[in-house]
Amino acid sequence: MKNLNNVIFLLLLVAAIAVSCKDDDVDCCTIVDTTIIMKFVDENGVNLLNDIAEHGIEPAGIVLYYKVNGQWEEYFEANLDAPKGYLTTEESGDAFFILYTDPSYSENNITEIKIQFTEDLSGILKAEFTQNGSNVTCTKVWYDDELKWDQTSQSERSFTVEL
Template sequence: MGCSSDETDCCTIIDTAVSIKYVNGDGENLFDLDNGLTVSNITTYHKINNEWVKYYNGNLDNPKGISTAETEDGTFLVIFPSTTIVENSYTETKIEFSESDFDILRTELNKRNSNEFVTKVWYNDELKWERNQTDRVIEIVK
């Protein structure tokens, strides 16, 4: 399918996924360990109207907004953060590992025309990635 020449906005680009490699203090990938992390024991919440709302969309391939990706560097969590603006151009997503263990992913989201793409990523208030540095991949010691 192509765009007609009289349209100025023919395509939508949504590029928001963040890949996270979780490692322990010894550098071991927590998704690759026995009794380590799994998608089934992680819950995500999107901050909407100043409240955390559990994210689940049964119509999607990844209804919790997360999946894993296997790479030569091990298994990564792929998270599709909230696209609801909390303030200015920022979104917040809570990654919950248990009732007492959670982290906050904050993204700067550029919404232009019908496009949405992440330009900065913070993890627990620490800037971890900025646009055009590398692929949107971060490593977290847990």
């Protein structure tokens, strides 16, 4: 009886190991690489997110609009860490705008976003995405129709915009 219990235990152990083996043909992970980092400056190179009191931009007042079927729709997803689609951060005394683009709004692999800074100041960002299996990657970024970043540059996806 003891031998039968040992045999059953070994069979269960072998079955557990066989079931837990990984199939190399299955995609285990999803990578979504769509973040864009920007710095907004004036004609003198002053960071407008740093210099709010003088003539800068209040980060909390920025609103994003995604183009959906030819119409601008305000972006707000309350369940996200960045519900307005962006955050700001500071590094070495410089403020940066971190845009979390949403490729689900893409038409022909391009997402179009209006960044409304104030009532009178806005810009249009376009981001191109590629999808390979479950992975989504931003490959090009334009700001007001000027190419600002391209994946072939193999640099960080960040740039400065003069407003």
